[in-house]
Amino acid sequence: MIAQTKSAIAVLALLALAGCGTPSESSFSPNKAKLGSLIPEAQAEIAKVLAENFGTPNQLIAWERFPIDYDKPDPQADDEHKNQREAGWRLKEGRNLYMTHCVHCHGVSGDGDGPTAKFLNPLPRDYRLGKFKFKSTLGPLKPSRNDLIHIVEQGIPGTYMPSFVLLGDERLGLIVDYVRWLSIRGDTEVRLANELINIGAGENDVSDAVTADESKKLKRPDVVAGVVKSINDELAGLVNDITTGLAEDWAKADLPESVVVPESPRTPPTRDSIERGKKLFLSQVEGKKTKCVDCHGASGRGDGTSTEEFWPIPDAKPARKYEVAGLHDDWGHPQKPRDLTRGLYRGGRRPIDIYRRIFAGITGTQMPGFGGTVLKDNEIWDVVNYVLSIPFDGKQSAYPTELEENDENRKKIASGN
Amino acid sequence: MKTSTSEPDKIARFWMGVAMIALLGVAGVGILASSGTTRAGTKEPIQVAVRPDTATTLAAAVVGADDKGTGTFKGVVTFKGTPPKPKLIVGKGDPNQVAKPEDRAICAADDLFSEELIVNAKADNGVANVFIYLQKAPAGYTAPAVPEEPVVFDQKGCQFIPHALLVRCKQKVLVKSGDNLVHNTHTTPLRNNGFNKAIKVNDRDGEPLTYEKPEPLPVNVTCDFHKWMKAYHLPLDHPFMAVTDADGKFEIKGLPPGEHTFVVWHETGLYLNRKLTVKITADKETEEKLSFTAAQFKVGS
Numbered sequence: 001m002i003a004q005t006k007s008a009i010a011v012l013a014l015l016a017l018a019g020c021g022t023p024s025e026s027s028f029s030p031n032k033a034k035l036g037s038l039i040p041e042a043q044a045e046i047a048k049v050l051a052e053n054f055g056t057p058n059q060l061i062a063w064e065r066f067p068i069d070y071d072k073p074d075p076q077a078d079d080e081h082k083n084q085r086e087a088g089w090r091l092k093e094g095r096n097l098y099m100t101h102c103v104h105c106h107g108v109s110g111d112g113d114g115p116t117a118k119f120l121n122p123l124p125r126d127y128r129l130g131k132f133k134f135k136s137t138l139g140p141l142k143p144s145r146n147d148l149i150h151i152v153e154q155g156i157p158g159t160y161m162p163s164f165v166l167l168g169d170e171r172l173g174l175i176v177d178y179v180r181w182l183s184i185r186g187d188t189e190v191r192l193a194n195e196l197i198n199i200g201a202g203e204n205d206v207s208d209a210v211t212a213d214e215s216k217k218l219k220r221p222d223v224v225a226g227v228v229k230s231i232n233d234e235l236a237g238l239v240n241d242i243t244t245g246l247a248e249d250w251a252k253a254d255l256p257e258s259v260v261v262p263e264s265p266r267t268p269p270t271r272d273s274i275e276r277g278k279k280l281f282l283s284q285v286e287g288k289k290t291k292c293v294d295c296h297g298a299s300g301r302g303d304g305t306s307t308e309e310f311w312p313i314p315d316a317k318p319a320r321k322y323e324v325a326g327l328h329d330d331w332g333h334p335q336k337p338r339d340l341t342r343g344l345y346r347g348g349r350r351p352i353d354i355y356r357r358i359f360a361g362i363t364g365t366q367m368p369g370f371g372g373t374v375l376k377d378n379e380i381w382d383v384v385n386y387v388l389s390i391p392f393d394g395k396q397s398a399y400p401t402e403l404e405e406n407d408e409n410r411k412k413i414a415s416g417n
Numbered sequence: 418m419k420t421s422t423s424e425p426d427k428i429a430r431f432w433m434g435v436a437m438i439a440l441l442g443v444a445g446v447g448i449l450a451s452s453g454t455t456r457a458g459t460k461e462p463i464q465v466a467v468r469p470d471t472a473t474t475l476a477a478a479v480v481g482a483d484d485k486g487t488g489t490f491k492g493v494v495t496f497k498g499t500p501p502k503p504k505l506i507v508g509k510g511d512p513n514q515v516a517k518p519e520d521r522a523i524c525a526a527d528d529l530f531s532e533e534l535i536v537n538a539k540a541d542n543g544v545a546n547v548f549i550y551l552q553k554a555p556a557g558y559t560a561p562a563v564p565e566e567p568v569v570f571d572q573k574g575c576q577f578i579p580h581a582l583l584v585r586c587k588q589k590v591l592v593k594s595g596d597n598l599v600h601n602t603h604t605t606p607l608r609n610n611g612f613n614k615a616i617k618v619n620d621r622d623g624e625p626l627t628y629e630k631p632e633p634l635p636v637n638v639t640c641d642f643h644k645w646m647k648a649y650h651l652p653l654d655h656p657f658m659a660v661t662d663a664d665g666k667f668e669i670k671g672l673p674p675g676e677h678t679f680v681v682w683h684e685t686g687l688y689l690n691r692k693l694t695v696k697i698t699a700d701k702e703t704e705e706k707l708s709f710t711a712a713q714f715k716v717g718s
Contacts, residue, residue, distance in 0.1 A: 058463050065470035088465030095463070140610030194607045198633040200691060245608070245630065283519070287618050289599035291642050294517070305517070312644060314605050315637050317687055318715060330605075361613050366641045368601040373624050374617040 026057045028109040031128055031186065034193045041228050042201035046192050049239055054185045057108055060095060062088035065243055066184055067251040068177050094178030097171055101164060102179075110182035112331075120160050126331055127179060128186025130246070131364040134347030135253075138260055139360045139369045142253035148176040150348075158344040184246050191242045199234060201227050260356045260371070267381040269388065269397030277386025278394065280379055290374060292383075295327065295366070300340035300390040306366075307337065330364040337367075343391035354384045486699035491668040494547045494661050494681070494689075497710045500536035505529070506645045507575070516575070516643065523596050524575035524643060532580045533647070533685050534716055535663070543665020544709075546581040547689070548635055548651055548682045550658035555673050560585075560655040567591045569623065570648070572600050572616065577638065577648035581660040584652045586631055591623030592616055599642065602626070604650065606636040613641075628652030634682055649684060674699045681707060686714040 028050070035043045055061035062070040070088045077084040083093060098106075105124040107114040112126035125132065134151060135143035149172050155163035164172060196202075200209070209223045252258055267273045279285050281292045281300075297303040307326045312319060314330075322328050329335045338345065347353050347362075358380050359371030371380060389397040507515045511525035535545040554560055567589035571578040573596060584590055592602045594616045603613045608630040616624055628636075628650070635649035651658060657677075659667040674697050681690040689709050697703055 053468075055466065060463075060465045061468050062465050063468045063470065065468075070465070070467060086465065087467045092463055092465045139614065140612060191608070195633065198607075205688075205691075241630075249610070283599075287597075289618055290615070291599050291601075294642065309644075312639075314639065318685070363611070363613075366603070366613075368603065368613045368615045368641070370615045373620070374599060374615045 026108065028054075028057060028185070029107075029111065031109075031111065031189050031193070034128075034190050037202050037204065038193060038196055039201055039203055039206055039224060039227065041224055042196045042231060045228075045231050045235060046189060046196070049192060049235065050185065050189055053188070053239070053243070054181075057095065057099075060088065060091050062091045062181075063243075066181065066247050067254070068181055090174060090177060091181060094174040094176075094181075097167070097175045098178045098182075101167070102175065105160065106179075110179065110186055122159055122335070123331075123333055124161070126186075127183035128190055129330060129364070130183050130187035130190075130249075131330060133362050133364055134353075135363070136260060136356055137253050137258045137360070140363065141258050142249050144253045144258065145173075145176060145180070147253075148179060149173060152176060154348065156346045157349070158342075158346055180250060184243075184250065187246055188239075188242055191246075192238060195234075195238050195242070196231060199227065199230050201231060260359050262352070262355055262359075262381070263377040264381075266351050266355075267378055267385065269385040273382050273385045274389045274394055274397055275386075276379075277382035277384070277389075280375065280383050281386055288374065288379070290370065290383075295337035296340055297337075300387075302337040302339035304337065327366055335365065340387055340390045351381075351384050351388065354387055355380055358383055358387075485674055487671045488674055488697035488699055489668060489670045489702045490549075490672055490677070490679070490695055490697060490705070491702055492666070492705035492707060493541075494544045494549075494665045494667070494683075494707045494709070496536045496542040496544050496714065497708045500538070500542055501534065501711070501716050503535070504531040504533070506531050515645070520575070520598050520643065523598055526574060529574070529576065529645070531645070532576070534683075534714060537664055540664035543661065543663070544683070544714075545661055545663050545665065546649075546683070547661040547665070547667070548581065548649070548658065549661070549667050549669065549679050549693075550651060550653060550682075551655065551677060552631075552633055552680055554655035554657070555675070555677065558655065558673055563588045567623075567625070569593060570602075570626070570650075572596055572602075572640070572646070575600075575640075575643045575646060577640075577646055579660075580648050581635070582648065582650045583658050583660055584628065584650060585656065586628055586652050586654045588627070588652075590626040590628075590650070592620075592626050593623040594618065594620045600640050600646075601642055602638060603641055604636050604638050606632055606652075607634075608632055609636075609652070630654075634680070635684070647684075672697045683709075683714065685716055689713055 030043065030047060035046060038046075053061060053063060062068075064070070069090060071084070071090045073087045073089065074081075074084045083089050086092070099108075104114045104116045105120065106112055106127070107117070107124075110127035112124040114124065117124050130142065132143040132148070134156070135141075135147040137144055137147065151161070152164050152172050152175055154165070155161050164175070167175070197205070200206070206220065206223050206227065210218055210220055280288055280290055282298065283289045283291065283293065293304055295302070295304040295306045310321045310325050311328060312321050313328075313332075322334075324334050327335050327337065343349070345353060347357055357367070358375065359369060361367045361369035375383065385397045386394070389395070505528060507513075507525050507529040509525060509528050511521045516524040532546070537543045537545065563585045568582060568584050568591070570582055570590050570592050572594045575596065582590070592614070594600050597618055599618060600616045601614060602616055602624075604611050604626075606628065609628045609632065612626050614624055630652075631654040632650075632652050635651040638648040638650055640646035651660075657669050657672060659669045661667045676694055676696050679690075679693040679695060680688065681693055683689055686709060690707070693705070693707075695703055695705065
């Protein structure tokens with residue numbers, strides 16, 4: 001009975017979704033936020049580049065420049081694996097899985113703006129900036145392939161991103177490779193838009209050039225023609241530089257030396273270690289200022305003074321501030337520093353996850369890396385132990401490294417020490 | 418909790434599923450269909466074209482200009498009209514409470530003025546921190562090896578020093594601090610990866626930062642702990658770049674003879690001149706006096 005009702009609701013919901021809005025061809029939508037300031041002619045050039053190099057959702061182009069395994073076709077594949085007889089079959093399979101499991105939040109073009117997205121907070125990741133927050137690699141690097149598989153497998157606690165562990169390893173890999181391909185596509189679009197603005201293809205630049213001409217003879221079509229000529233001269237080189245650079249960046253993320261690896265194993269989460277971590281967190285150690293409190297608050301509730309200030313929009317010219325108080329991420333969305341009292345950590349709850357957040361910072365946010373500069377290895381572990389103890393009022397740290405240590409802590413707590 | 422579904426449930430689900438697919442097929446505009454999945458009502462077959470990675474060959478290098486001698490481009494950038502007064506950011510003792518209480522002793526030790534537009538009335542209104550550079554090395558030019566010596570990017574009294582920094586790609590920038598508080602250096606480049614690291618108290622060794630690729634325009638640098646702190650880095654893959662000094666003067670040496678198109682960029686006015694074409698002659702100095710109005714600097718006078 002319950003199952004019946006559920007299915008009925010599902011049917012109704014799908015009908016409702018299918019009924020509203022106009023039916024759209026399966027296509028990648030342009031990055032309006034980024035392209036909006038360009039003249040239409042420049043936008044058309046970018047659309048052409050993307051279509052030529054990446055295709056459409058139904059006619060994908062598996063460009064071998066990128067470090068993505070599309071796999072070779074296997075003409076001898078048996079009937080059960082007949083999809084593998086085609087070239088680039090892995091990208092197609094990844095796309096099919098993405099369209100089934102991911103598209104309703106992350107959108108056809110990976111813009112984080114699928115039909116469900118508007119009901120979610122936090123918003124689904126927009127892959128097109130090429131930035132991913134929760135990863136094991138050093139500060140500014142792309143995530144490794146395994147990092148993304150880990151996220152899809154585990155989900156992101158405290159968000160709507162569920163675990164897809166039941167899909168199994170093979171299919172997780174296919175999805176992640178398609179996501180990496182989508183990210184490279186979107187990143188290429190963003191970077192091209194930046195470059196064309198730099199060439200003078202911005203709507204403002206064109207109107208400025210017209211008004212700046214003192215002879216008043218220069219008309220908009222002349223300026224546009226000049227800009228289009230510069231674009232045509234530069235475009236092939238720009239596309240080459242951008243895509244080669246992105247291929248290098250994604251390949252680099254998978255190198256062993258790109259991963260943040262602690263010099264020493266975790267310091268056991270003893271009371272002393274927790275206490276040392278607390279002092280570091282609160283900037284109470286002379287010569288070891290940290291500023292954790294500015295954002296996360298003295299009690300770790302994520303309510304530091306930074307959350308009440310009005311922040312400047314980076315790169316906004318003329319300089320202006322966000323209309324909403326508090327921190328914003330690189331996507332321009334308001335974001336809250338993690339409330340550490342709840343024990344929900346988006347990038348994972350293992351001590352090594354917290355270690356990597358502190359060491360390398362969080363890409364796309366204000367959280368800076370403290371590793372190698374402000375905090376030494378053992379000091380980061382102390383802060384990890386303190387952070388993991390905050391949900392337990394500092395009396396114990398979650399996930400002790402050894403059970404023995406755990407017993408020791410329990411005895412201490414039981415005896416009231 | 419049941420782990421297996423009972424038979425009637427299975428049947429119900431099956432028929433609901435059939436109904437769903439049928440209805441979607443009729444409507445023809447279901448999400449699954451419109452996104453082109455193989456499952457429901459797609460007409461167009463999904464195809465993947467594999468594209469081999471044939472590198473684009475760019476125009477080959479032309480001729481070296483080494484044997485022809487080189488020229489110099491120098492000049493001065495000035496402010497036309499009455500310059501605006503410098504903006505006070507943090508007053509001495511911080512009466513407006515701009516800095517955090519724990520940082521006041523250092524950040525508000527003295528009056529701290531904005532460095533976004535520095536005009537020197539004593540030097541004919543020369544404007545400091547204007548970038549003049551070639552976006553691309555001249556055709557056929559081979560840049561000299563990247564200097565081993567790092568450039569220093571320091572922080573003192575809650576300001577970056579220098580405010581405008583020139584650096585070659587792959588050359589090391591050492592981010593230092595002379596303040597007894599923690600800073601964080603946060604860059605937002607267009608082509609390179611960003612850098613966001615906390616810099617420890619009185620860090621005299623410095624934290625290395627390297628730009629791999631040339632940037633088309635100077636990179637924004639901020640400190641999120643002290644939001645007024647601003648600086649600009651310009652990494653290029655050749656040495657033809659300059660920043661005006663306190664008198665608004667600049668000089669670029671070693672230019673191959675011929676016509677060059679310089680960019681003149683300033684943080685408030687942005688592109689003061691996108692295409693400043695200058696003819697360089699061997700063993701000669703070409704001088705330009707550049708003057709821009711308050712409107713061009715986008716500031717109220």
